[in-house]
Amino acid sequence: xxxxxxxxxxxxxxxxxxxxxxxxxxxxxxxxxxxxxxxxxxxxxxxxxxxxxxxxxxxxxxxxxxxxxxxxxxxxxxxxxxxxxxxxxxxxxxxxxxxxxxxxxxxxxxxxxxxxxxxxxxxxxxxxxxxxxxxxxxxxxxxxxxxxxxxxxxxxxxxxxxxxxxxxx
Amino acid sequence: xxxxxxxxxxxxxxxxxxxxxxxxxxxxxxxxxxxxxxxxxxxxxxxxxxxxxxxxxxxxxxxxxxxxxxxxxxxxxxxxxxxxxxxxxxxxxxxxxxxxxxxxxxxxxxxxxxxxxxxxxxxxxxxxxxxxxxxxxxxxxxxxxxxxxxxxxxxxxxxxxxxxxxxxxxxxxxxxxxxxxxxxxxxxxxxxxxxxxxxxxxxxxxxxxxxxxxxxxxxxxxxxxxxxxxxxxxxxxxxxxxxxxxxxxxxxxxxxxxxxxxxxxxxxxxxxxxxxxxxxxxxxxxxxxxxxxxxxxxxxxxxxxxxxxxxxxxxxxxxxxxxxxxxxxxxxxxxxxxx
Ligand SMILES: Cc1cc2nc3c(=O)[nH]c(=O)nc-3n(C[C@H](O)[C@H](O)[C@H](O)COP(=O)(O)OP(=O)(O)OC[C@H]3O[C@@H](n4cnc5c(N)ncnc54)[C@H](O)[C@@H]3O)c2cc1C
Ligand code: SF4
Ligand code: FES
Ligand code: FES
Numbered sequence: 001x002x003x004x005x006x007x008x009x010x011x012x013x014x015x016x017x018x019x020x021x022x023x024x025x026x027x028x029x030x031x032x033x034x035x036x037x038x039x040x041x042x043x044x045x046x047x048x049x050x051x052x053x054x055x056x057x058x059x060x061x062x063x064x065x066x067x068x069x070x071x072x073x074x075x076x077x078x079x080x081x082x083x084x085x086x087x088x089x090x091x092x093x094x095x096x097x098x099x100x101x102x103x104x105x106x107x108x109x110x111x112x113x114x115x116x117x118x119x120x121x122x123x124x125x126x127x128x129x130x131x132x133x134x135x136x137x138x139x140x141x142x143x144x145x146x147x148x149x150x151x152x153x154x155x156x157x158x159x160x161x162x163x164x165x166x167x168x169x
Numbered sequence: 170x171x172x173x174x175x176x177x178x179x180x181x182x183x184x185x186x187x188x189x190x191x192x193x194x195x196x197x198x199x200x201x202x203x204x205x206x207x208x209x210x211x212x213x214x215x216x217x218x219x220x221x222x223x224x225x226x227x228x229x230x231x232x233x234x235x236x237x238x239x240x241x242x243x244x245x246x247x248x249x250x251x252x253x254x255x256x257x258x259x260x261x262x263x264x265x266x267x268x269x270x271x272x273x274x275x276x277x278x279x280x281x282x283x284x285x286x287x288x289x290x291x292x293x294x295x296x297x298x299x300x301x302x303x304x305x306x307x308x309x310x311x312x313x314x315x316x317x318x319x320x321x322x323x324x325x326x327x328x329x330x331x332x333x334x335x336x337x338x339x340x341x342x343x344x345x346x347x348x349x350x351x352x353x354x355x356x357x358x359x360x361x362x363x364x365x366x367x368x369x370x371x372x373x374x375x376x377x378x379x380x381x382x383x384x385x386x387x388x389x390x391x392x393x394x395x396x397x398x399x400x401x402x403x404x405x406x407x408x409x410x411x412x413x414x415x416x417x418x419x420x421x422x423x424x425x426x427x428x429x430x431x432x433x434x435x436x437x438x439x440x441x442x443x444x445x446x447x448x449x450x451x452x453x454x455x456x457x458x459x460x461x462x463x464x465x466x467x468x469x470x471x472x473x474x475x476x477x478x479x480x481x482x483x484x485x486x487x488x489x490x491x492x493x494x495x496x497x498x499x500x501x502x503x504x505x506x507x508x
Contacts, residue, residue: 001173001174020175021170021207023204042208043205043208047269047271050271057271058271058274058275059271059272062199062201063200066175067177067197067219067221110270110271113271113274114270120249122245122249123248125262130255130258131251131254146269147270147271
């Protein structure tokens with residue numbers, strides 16, 4: 001069954017007709033040709049499909065496109081308009097935070113979300129004092145990034161990259 | 170995936186009416202469980218009614234000092250709310266121990282307690298499963314039981330072919346905290362509103378393992394209320410899992426200790442529903458909350474525990490693990506001189 005929706009992706013509005021079963025991930029990749037979010041598992045388990053959805057990091061494989069009519073989406077591609085790298089992207093380059101790169105667009109979007117969540121003072125599972133402001137420590141960043149798996153296990157460089165980007169802001 | 174119609178009605182009353190009118194309709198909130206099940210073929214609805222933008226997205230104070238969590242509040246939002254962090258740390262900790270940042274941004278207060286079991290056979294449509302396909306049998310008995318129940322199961326080893334057999338656990342962390350907090354569930358149905366004590370929302374398999382809760386078809390959760398706690402109440406959630414992050418609980422404990430030494434205790438990962446440890450609470454009633462007393466109480470609670478053998482060496486490890494986790498959790502909540 002078809003539905004007509006509008007998605008604003010990386011600053012550009014798109015009107016499209018989708019089958020109600022289409023995930024946001026498939027709409028982005030297959031319909032709009034934006035291959036920045038990756039399909040790792042299609043079950044919410046790997047984080048490769050992470051984008052910023054209305055400002056918060058979210059998994060596009062578990063979102064139905066039809067349920068997000070009118071949404072504002074930023075992919076890793078959209079973080080670098082006109083090729084100008086986002087501080088998180090630059091930090092990934094500087095810290096050598098990837099190998100094959102498959103998980104990287106999801107890692108980068110997730111990291112942008114993590115930095116915003118620190119900014120808002122959100123706690124995490126490893127935050128000792130729930131009523132205080134969490135520090136951007138190694139353990140805090142690693143816990144917050146645990147939803148982004150990396151088959152190449154570049155974690156030892158991903159965590160410092162996110163910390164660097166956080167400090168650089 | 171089987172085709173389905175999608176509807177986003179104007180308000181919650183219409184949403185309830187739409188689902189009631191279609192026997193094979195479901196509500197959709199964050200989608201983190203339902204969309205996975207649509208893809209796996211575990212859920213095969215004809216109509217999906219989206220309520221994410223219809224229910225409240227706010228945490229509001231109640232006149233008596235409690236808090237109301239709108240059904241569409243996200244798990245991240247509730248965990249980050251200063252009132253929750255300060256007054257209900259057990260809930261913030263349970264939410265933060267669940268899933269990941271991305272998932273918590275999508276998952277909702279209404280959807281989280283209604284997520285289905287993570288029993289591997291339930292998600293695998295090629296295997297018999299009474300919960301997914303009533304009457305087909307239970308593949309977990311004698312199979313992989315590491316994540317399965319030890320409480321609320323029959324005293325004798327269950328018959329894998331019987332239609333009532335199910336040894337699944339409820340996977341939600343949030344639900345364990347809500348059970349310990351005596352939360353109240355606000356529900357809208359075809360006949361109007363009703364309130365269900367959170368501890369009565371989920372059910373044991375009984376003669377119908379396909380039903381996880383007492384909700385009737387078309388009943389919508391509109392909010393979950395947290396009752397006010399006496400000033401000085403302390404609470405905590407502790408989760409034991411196979412890795413430090415991003416894994417479901419093997420066992421978990423939600424504990425609330427009031428200033429006059431009353432313990433409210435709920436266990437996760439041990440039963441078909443979030444398990445309020447009423448037996449242990451009874452044993453402790455009127456007693457000084459010492460380590461020895463808590464040990465005796467949890468031993469009484471676990472007296473009826475039934476380990477399940479399995480090809481992964483079974484789940485008997487959960488019984489001592491629960492006891493140790495309860496002690497560790499409660500120890501952290503006792504005033505200095507008692508611990
Ligand atoms: C990889 C992965 C890891 C996870 N790890 C954890 C974990 O460690 N701990 C944990 O607790 N959870 C975990 N989860 C589960 C996650 O917390 C749930 O999927 C989520 O909370 C469900 O909320 P939702 O809003 O997305 O629900 P949906 O998927 O939209 O709906 C779930 C169910 O609830 C029904 N429903 C939704 N809203 C309402 C309502 N208002 N009234 C009536 N019915 C309603 C739907 O019909 C559906 O049956 C994990 C999930 C994934 C994918
Ligand atoms: S334990 Fe329950 S959910 Fe798992 S296979 Fe048996 S009947 Fe199905
Ligand atoms: S593809 Fe979405 S989480 Fe793996
Ligand atoms: S860089 Fe290869 S999967 Fe992460």
